[in-house]
Amino acid sequence: MGAFHESDRHFLHSVANLGYCNPFLTERVELERAVLGREFQSGGPVWSASVSDPAATRPNVPPITRKVEAAIGRLRQCLADAADVQPEELSDYAETVHYLLYHRYYPRFANPGKQPLYRDFLADWNRLCHVPGKRFESALPPAHLFACFRQIQRAFHAIYDRIIGNSMPAARLRASIWQSVFTHDMRRYHRTLYRKMGEFPTLITGPSGTGKELIARAIAGSRYVPFDPDRLEFLEPVAESFLPINLAALSPTLIESELFGHRRGAFTGAIGDRHGWLEACPEAGSVFLDELGEMEHAIQVKLLRVIETRCFSAVGDTAVREFHGKLIAATNRDLPREIRAGRFREDLYYRLCADLIRTPSLAEQLADAPEVMHELLLHMTKRTVGDEAERCLPEVETWIGQNLPVDYAWPGNYRELEQCVRNVVIRRSYRPLEASVTAEDDLVTAFRNGTLTAEELLARYAAQVYQLTGSYEEAARRMGLDRRTVKAKVEAFLQSGAPSLGLKS
Numbered sequence: 001m002g003a004f005h006e007s008d009r010h011f012l013h014s015v016a017n018l019g020y021c022n023p024f025l026t027e028r029v030e031l032e033r034a035v036l037g038r039e040f041q042s043g044g045p046v047w048s049a050s051v052s053d054p055a056a057t058r059p060n061v062p063p064i065t066r067k068v069e070a071a072i073g074r075l076r077q078c079l080a081d082a083a084d085v086q087p088e089e090l091s092d093y094a095e096t097v098h099y100l101l102y103h104r105y106y107p108r109f110a111n112p113g114k115q116p117l118y119r120d121f122l123a124d125w126n127r128l129c130h131v132p133g134k135r136f137e138s139a140l141p142p143a144h145l146f147a148c149f150r151q152i153q154r155a156f157h158a159i160y161d162r163i164i165g166n167s168m169p170a171a172r173l174r175a176s177i178w179q180s181v182f183t184h185d186m187r188r189y190h191r192t193l194y195r196k197m198g199e200f201p202t203l204i205t206g207p208s209g210t211g212k213e214l215i216a217r218a219i220a221g222s223r224y225v226p227f228d229p230d231r232l233e234f235l236e237p238v239a240e241s242f243l244p245i246n247l248a249a250l251s252p253t254l255i256e257s258e259l260f261g262h263r264r265g266a267f268t269g270a271i272g273d274r275h276g277w278l279e280a281c282p283e284a285g286s287v288f289l290d291e292l293g294e295m296e297h298a299i300q301v302k303l304l305r306v307i308e309t310r311c312f313s314a315v316g317d318t319a320v321r322e323f324h325g326k327l328i329a330a331t332n333r334d335l336p337r338e339i340r341a342g343r344f345r346e347d348l349y350y351r352l353c354a355d356l357i358r359t360p361s362l363a364e365q366l367a368d369a370p371e372v373m374h375e376l377l378l379h380m381t382k383r384t385v386g387d388e389a390e391r392c393l394p395e396v397e398t399w400i401g402q403n404l405p406v407d408y409a410w411p412g413n414y415r416e417l418e419q420c421v422r423n424v425v426i427r428r429s430y431r432p433l434e435a436s437v438t439a440e441d442d443l444v445t446a447f448r449n450g451t452l453t454a455e456e457l458l459a460r461y462a463a464q465v466y467q468l469t470g471s472y473e474e475a476a477r478r479m480g481l482d483r484r485t486v487k488a489k490v491e492a493f494l495q496s497g498a499p500s501l502g503l504k505s
């Protein structure tokens, strides 16, 4: 028995699952097919943004929403009329209403702030979710549902709009970021885990220039922010909730001070009390530790304490303070190897790796789907020259096609690709790091002519040693400098449009 015919039951069950699936996994395609039947439009196996038409709708979403809109009144009536309703029928119906409400309000969620929108939402929720004589055991409160929907919308766009490419490595990356935010079970997340996820740190590893910071920002911008139905507003502004600290760019004292804060007089130069990021971070905020592999042992111990107890003390103070936000860390180092070498604490690694995201290299993505190069170049050209992008793109593509090997590996990944686009747009040339540091004629001529500044010479030499050793640590050891300085010089060399090396034409 039950309230629905078999076909309606199947329809509701598929829509409910569709609303709660990971949109970046291929299972979504099967669910869309199950809902739409013959109306289903096949596209690729994965959802990825079109750079040339970012506003393009995903083809099966409008027909599914229309189909649900058309059926919902009748299905509600079936429930109201039925003497015998199965619990799964009620929960599938409620989740189908959630699906409908999300898509009905989706265009308006983009603009939060004061929310008269919530009143409309609440009226719809009351009308659709209340069926005379029936109780929905697991129904989520409307203000919470509203906050969840806004979160889903933010998370979807933070991931979908920023991780470009229809390759499987890019799709797996999008899916894994989604899981990091919502876990693999979004129903459970909405019931309870949304309160707990801030307590789990996220570790992002992968080669340099593969988007680790981009992902950290996406996760930070996707945190759950409660909605207050009395004041009609969200409780925290999402925009201010990302607090980054680059551990390779600061000295240990500064890192501690940035992170934990300090009391006046705690060290030379501490002329006043200072709140650190951990204290300043709101509950829905995130502290991002970039280049985690560079962290000193003593600070690793303190960080472990923060993760285990959510407590810390400012430098020079004994008072215990609480950290309420989320920790996100990133490194391009092989942490298990660092542990074996005694440079990274094993206990800290195990605390961090429960939620691990690995970023694929650009070469991996291109090996799977070479056509992604066109989308990426358009994306980066747009970021470089805005409206001129369509006109500049052919120039960039032609230059790359004529000057770089077809199988060029892009060792600097997306950052190098972006650098290449900028160089070609500005100078109509780009020389990869390897070619630049081996351009001995240029160097010798510049050296003989005395046209190099000391900075340029040092940056050029740092790039040469880094190229030879493949490691900032080893380059730093050979040059008698610290790692941060070497990295800064190599980056300066790359950004200088490397090939000219100060030569005056």
Ligand SMILES: Nc1ncnc2c1ncn2[C@@H]1O[C@H](COP(=O)(O)OP(=O)(O)OP(=O)(O)O)[C@@H](O)[C@H]1O
Pocket: 162, 163, 164, 206, 207, 208, 209, 210, 211, 212, 213, 214, 215, 290, 330, 331, 332, 379, 414, 415, 418
């Ligand atoms: N999947 C991607 N799609 C499009 N652009 C990307 C992608 N990944 C990275 N980028 C772009 O590449 C540049 C470098 O990214 P990001 O700084 O996040 O890399 P990273 O892995 O943190 O680098 P590092 O390890 O050197 O700190 C940024 O401009 C970013 O927008």
